[in-house]
Amino acid sequence: MRSTTPLSWARRLVEATATLKRPIGVFDSGLGGLTVLRELRRLLPNEDFIYLGDTARLPYGAKSRRIVQRYSMEVAEFLIQHNAKQIVIACNTATAHAEAVLREAFDVPVIGVIEPGVRALLQQTRNGRIGVIGTRSTIKSAAYTAAIKRQAPDLQVFARACPLFVPLVEEGWIDKRITRLVIQEYLSELHREEVDTIVLGCTHYPLLKTTIQQEFPDFTLIDSSFEVARAVQAAVDPSPTGDKPGASQAVVYLTDITDQMNHLETLLTGMNIDRLEETRL
Amino acid sequence: MRSTTPLSWARRLVEATATLKRPIGVFDSGLGGLTVLRELRRLLPNEDFIYLGDTARLPYGAKSRRIVQRYSMEVAEFLIQHNAKQIVIACNTATAHAEAVLREAFDVPVIGVIEPGVRALLQQTRNGRIGVIGTRSTIKSAAYTAAIKRQAPDLQVFARACPLFVPLVEEGWIDKRITRLVIQEYLSELHREEVDTIVLGCTHYPLLKTTIQQEFPDFTLIDSSFEVARAVQAAVDPSPTGDKPGASQAVVYLTDITDQMNHLETLLTGMNIDRLEETRL
Structure with missing residues (x-):
């Protein structure tokens, strides 16, 4: 009998729980938000994180406002039950539809990707002609347009x-001819309209950044996952440095784990995740 | 006060319930299965139908076997609660993972799309070199390959x-250059392998049939939605012709209804649906 393995595993778990500070909760409909988590860990090496990807019900991007609100509430409740001191919505669709609802429902600060993205957009544009790209649901919500108009009506x-x-990113077709044609199809009108700055309003899109930039070198592209991480860094109530400075924890929960998640390993590489677990909401 | 409208509506509802025979239950992860429902209504004009599209959690095609089984059970229970006398799984992914589980769980007959598709495949192939195309999850399940090998091991x-x-179908890009390139990318290897017959193992694919046929005129394409409808017709315990022959009913439930379902209207056109309703499982 190999009794040492479960024992040492249990000991590690007890130690982990004992040193757990209140984590920052991060969620997305799937794995795309892991790019936000990666950036957050880089900027806030002393913080603990808990991430939930709702992979059993993804994508949110083609679903109704009501359904996205219901799912976001369920996910946020999970994070709160796990003692999150702050909620980061690392998903553009969920931010577009549910940020206000979550803010209303919970006492902890809620930060979505849209406001930070818009702030960067306003700093970068030179000619005031701005592009927003995202899922059908995000664009339909007009949340980005409303946020931009609030700060700069002109x-x-x-x-x-x-x-x-x-789906192109999920297929791994990052710089294929097909991908370039799709980019042309979607973005050439923005180019004709002399847009100079575009916010990538979906956490998958930064993976296409280089290819988009090759097709349209004039565009300045804003990566909202980077911007939201900076906004969290500025707003966070910092954890006290414990006995082991830098020994921060990150736990990743997914509502479905399949062996077809081609991107999962790449996304987790070098991120030093303490635990990856499947959970049911 | 307009009291006539709710009253006449209530009367119609009572009449509808009174004449309701036990319906045939049909489900899919989304709207694609409506092509199966259309074919079923054409072949079985005397039967009542209840359809559930699990649009709040679609697509099933990239999710794990376990999650697809759980969702399929929940949907089938909904149909059974609505008195379904038979369950038609109008979804390849759900058939691949959950057909056996549903058959085990319920007393009514359960028919999936795979067996009927395979039977047609075996009738059509001339050289015995067969192609199966579908979602990641359907292909990964190898359910088609297993069903084919059971009947014709060689x-x-x-x-x-x-x-x-x-996503191409959902975008409405049916015969664009991009679509043709994607078709070439996916199917040219099957062509090199001298495959002569391909089963379209996803209810969305028949919408690309013409374009696929233009790119690869040699392929014989099998539409499983047509085949499953014929199998149900052969197996069904026919409803007694009521007072009003031909006055059959069809009710469509969706777990999420959005105004971005570009295909819904087209799919329902000419199908004479009695009710379209949102429901929560």
Whole structure:
């Protein structure tokens, strides 16, 4: 009998629980938000994190406002039950539909990807002609356009849903001819309209950034996953440095784990995740 | 006060319930199975139907076997609660993972799309070199290959996942250059392997049939939605013709209804649906 393995595993678990600070909760409909988690861990090496990817019900991007709100509430409740001191919505669709609802429902600070993305957009544009790209649901919500208009009513906003970008990324077709044709199909109108800055309003899109930039070198592309991480860094109530500074924890929960998640390993590489677990909401 | 409207509505509802025979239950992860429902209504004009599309959790095609089984059980229970006398799984992924489980769980007959598709495949092939295309999850399950090998162990089966076909159909890009390139990318290897007959193992794929046929005129394409409807017709315990022959009913439930379901209206056109309703499982 190999009694040492379960024992040492149990000991590690007890130690882990004992040193757990209140984590920052991060969620997305799937794995795309792991890019936000990666950036957050880099910027906040002393914080603990808990991530939930709702892979059993993804994608949120073609679903109704009501369904996205219901799912976001269920996910946020899971994070709160796990003692999250802050909720980061690492999903554009969930931010577009549910940020206000979550803010209303919970006492902890809630930060979505849209406001930070818009702030960066306003700093970068030179001609005031702005592009927003995202899922059908995000674009339909007009959440980006509303956020931009609140801060700069005179800017011209051109919004475009790009529903094929996510399946192209998931297929791993990053710089194929097909991908370039799809990019041309979706973005050439923004180019004709002389848009100079575009926010990538979906956590999958940064993976196409280089290819988009090759097709349209004029565009300045804003990566909202980077911007939201900086916003969290600025707003977070810092954890006290414990006995082991830098020994921060990150636990990743998914509502479904399949062996066809080609991107999961790549996304987790070098991120030093303490645990990956399947959970049911 | 307009009291006539609710009253006449209530009367119609009572009449509808009174004349309701036990319906045939049909389900899919989304709207694709409506092509099966259409074919069923054409072949069985005297039967009542209840359809459930699990649009709040679609697609099933990239999810794990366990999650697809859980969702399929929940949907089938809904149909049984609505008095279904038979269950038609109008979804390849759900058939691949959950047909056996549903058969075990319920007393009513359960018919999936795979067996009827395979029977047609075996009738059509001339050289015994067969192609199967579908979602990642359907192909990974190898359910088609297993069903083919059971009936004809000597056939050569070439399976290929085509995950971009569904988003292309949903985008309405049916015969664009991009679509033709994707078709070439996915199917040219089957052509090199001298496959002569291919089963379209996903209810969305028949919408690409013409374009696929233009790119590869040699292929014989099998439409499983047509085949499953014929199998149900052969197996069904016919409803007694009531007072009003031909006055059959069809009710469609969806777990999420959005105004971005571009295909819904087209799919329902000419099908004479009695009710379209949102429901929560």
